[in-house]
Amino acid sequence: MSEQSQDLPERPKEGEEGDKGPSKSALKKAAKEKEKAEKAAKRKEVEDAQKKESEANDVSAHDYGELPMIGSEPYVPRADTAKRIQLAELVKKEDVSGQEVTFRAIVENARNQSAKLAFLVFRQGFNSIQAVVAASDVLSRQMVKFSGSIPAESVVLVHALVQKPKEPVKSTTIQHLEVHVKKLFIIAKADAQLPMQVEDAERPIPGEGGEELKEETEGRPIVTLNTRLNNRVIDLRGKHNHAIFTIKDGVSLLFTEFLRNRGFIGVNTPCLLGAPSEGGANVFEVSYFATKAFLAQSPQLYKQMLIASRFEKVMEIGPIFRAENSNTARHLTEFTGLDLEMAFEEDYHEVVTLLEELMLYIFNGLKDRYGRETELVRSIYHVEDFALPAAGAVPRLHFKEGIQMLRDDGVEIGDFDDLSTPDEKRLGALVLKKYGSDFYVLDQFPLAIRPFYTMPSASTQNAYNPSSPDTGYSNSYDFFMRGQEIMSGAQRIHSASYLEQRMREHESPVDPKSEGLRDYVNAFRYGCPPHAGGGIGLERIVMLWLGLPNVRLGSLFPRDPGRLVP
């Protein structure tokens, strides 16, 4: 696999081909480039000569080395191109011993055992295998030395013989096989010194991984969350991170799979809004040509307008932006929202039931299809198995009942107080104890702590029911996992006049005639069926399913008030 330098005649440069002749600076540049090229050519000539000389003394000269950058040379199809294998295939097949294979892999580590023997570990995805490079009549000591010196994390092309090791290999995932290298080329060389090691990323975050930490970090540098996120490309190489994001993708897949079967259609609503739509707090402002725009805090108003547009059931997966200056382990300024909205017939609990079924479908799908990934993450972040309720038996508590359970447990809390984070966690623990489920629904939240578009509880005093008492509750609900909220939803008001009234009466009043709300309110003047929905935080599901200590670990490139890179 020697370099295929081509001696084609030089062609005129682009600047010389147009209508106008080249400018002075262009000529200067061209002259400089020519000089540079000539120097480089000379350097190469010397190198080539040196190479030839050393090759003459090396029986393996053509079997190892650094390949030219792929794509930088004309491609000549090779006979073995199609035959490149995946390590995963080796695991599945029986009796592969003695087979000759070609594959691309990462060097997990490499070491020279002696002048005649080098050991490497090759990785591909979740799989790793041991490689032996042994000097022989047809394999030079130079090649052994080269092999054992390849920097970790380099990408290589391997030609090797699959063999059974004398005893099972302990340090690799594939233990019953190893490969004996015949050729080894570097495709992309990694720097010798990396800012952090992949294996250091494969341990819990210091200070957030629980008691196991001390023991596990013994003798290894402690890499903080901040350092990991600063070097996220290396950090993400950790196998548990691949597992986390495979699971995250799985949640999205299960979400759409379930909803499509129920007749939902996927939609794309705008992130750029002409005016802050949900009260104006916590919204990011954007310079938009001569005017301003605002980043959507949720697709809420648009989902509803689509219901008014006769789309009966809509779902959306998209980014959610919150300009909340919260530096906690559960807040991000940008995260992925799994949103849905649907028209219902008579009662919003039709939607609550569907949402419960959706979540159970996701949980069971994760159990069935992502067991290996879940296991892998839990080997690092030790956490109790997620306690699932039986289908159709999801604990659904009236807010009142939740308050009562907290009071019975000694918490002082008002009937209509919002739950603090510790209260939520405590209630989650109480529900787990009483109902045996880490997943439950709190229904009928106090109206005063919900957004203006929330439908007040049935029999709450309103324009249609002036003689009814004011219960103070609303047709709204939160879903919880391990005592933390993952979804918020409600029946929405589908009457324009009542919506206007609620907008004015609300604790944080908004103006129904404002630019950002006018079209939204009008949508309900054109005849809109009753509807309800909810918004799920994708990263929170991932975090709570796996018991991760920080929601940032559920985002590839997390954003918080202090972090915008990488």
Next chain:
Amino acid sequence: MSEQSQDLPERPKEGEEGDKGPSKSALKKAAKEKEKAEKAAKRKEVEDAQKKESEANDVSAHDYGELPMIGSEPYVPRADTAKRIQLAELVKKEDVSGQEVTFRAIVENARNQSAKLAFLVFRQGFNSIQAVVAASDVLSRQMVKFSGSIPAESVVLVHALVQKPKEPVKSTTIQHLEVHVKKLFIIAKADAQLPMQVEDAERPIPGEGGEELKEETEGRPIVTLNTRLNNRVIDLRGKHNHAIFTIKDGVSLLFTEFLRNRGFIGVNTPCLLGAPSEGGANVFEVSYFATKAFLAQSPQLYKQMLIASRFEKVMEIGPIFRAENSNTARHLTEFTGLDLEMAFEEDYHEVVTLLEELMLYIFNGLKDRYGRETELVRSIYHVEDFALPAAGAVPRLHFKEGIQMLRDDGVEIGDFDDLSTPDEKRLGALVLKKYGSDFYVLDQFPLAIRPFYTMPSASTQNAYNPSSPDTGYSNSYDFFMRGQEIMSGAQRIHSASYLEQRMREHESPVDPKSEGLRDYVNAFRYGCPPHAGGGIGLERIVMLWLGLPNVRLGSLFPRDPGRLVP
């Protein structure tokens, strides 16, 4: 279905239950609310009395009227809740005549034929059916009058008998059946005067629908694109719009379906960036707490960093933001990107081939699964069927060949000139003529007109190939539908040092050490396999598949330099 008013004792208000007593203003507010409630109660009493009196003379008194707002009254499960049907079911079943059905529908129109007879058209999704309300011993003239006067677009609950009409109904999609109404309730009443009519939305945009326009708009008001977008909730109710967005969702579905089968994983990369990443032009600026952020113009750099993070094949569907002040029929400031990136073995054409297969999968999927929707849209926007190449026979032209075809057709154009929009369309027509395909690939674009991360063409002079000629091309490609670009892609540079060189050399140089690019460049120091990918504009595929005259018609709530609402 009379109102179920409840005479429960009044309960204390929220403010009176906390630890502190109510404030003066709260007391005042409470007094006012009490007064208001008393007045409303009195009004209701009078109304109820009037209602009772009129009911005494109306045999159908309990069979029609406006329902209380759903959710505003305690829900009592009704025996027929589960039995509500979809009109689509009626079409599928045989011999439904004589069956009694209950369903929720939209009133497409209503008219009183006489004092004893009213006709309505009910709609549900793509289906509509004629309804007859005829006075009889058990159906009052009052009810007939009420039924014929329901404002179009109101949401109603219908109890009716399915019958065969004397002759097929012409004005509805269901022609062999009609319903004879027994009960009819308004769930959500539409305003009598809407800003525009749904049927007016179901005709092509004036000035952009071709010659058919004059004829089709005869006798009807011409509704401009602007008016339609201003009243998008009504506009979207048009059946062709439901078809368009069903197809749009179909493209996303087919995209992920194909790629999942090929081992791709769905990812979510950030929209908020710490620095403009792709040169700094056309980027929206965001106020981000005490600093600034920028909206991603594509997930380009992040997709590549994920390849460097050992995700071999990634895909993403998400919003793309372009601060381009272009008011054309094919530009949006926010659109949906279908992005993918993958590592390859030896040659970037491995990826081009996969992309071709992906597009064919999408096209064939649209043909097979969305024929009805495509038909429906094309009944309004007349356009030639999309000419598909045979699988594996997608025309793939070298950029040189494209230029030659244009020249042969009389276009004056330089070897390395970018194609103008008219050039693109002309080349599309030439390719269609020569190869019989509306879909083709232009490969090996001039290096100078592609972004800095594009891999120069093989045998182009570079650090690795100093003696090679500078061909001026690059390993990059555009995909075209009907002569318009829908996807741009390339092999990317996977060597940090070469990338730095190209960044400095580029026509629009960027600084490899800048905040927005540092982490990106570093990613390639840690060993990254060769990779290529592409980004597809979802709305453009929809527009060009259907032959829509404006890309805005492919966006639910389009955004352009002059539009941020609704």
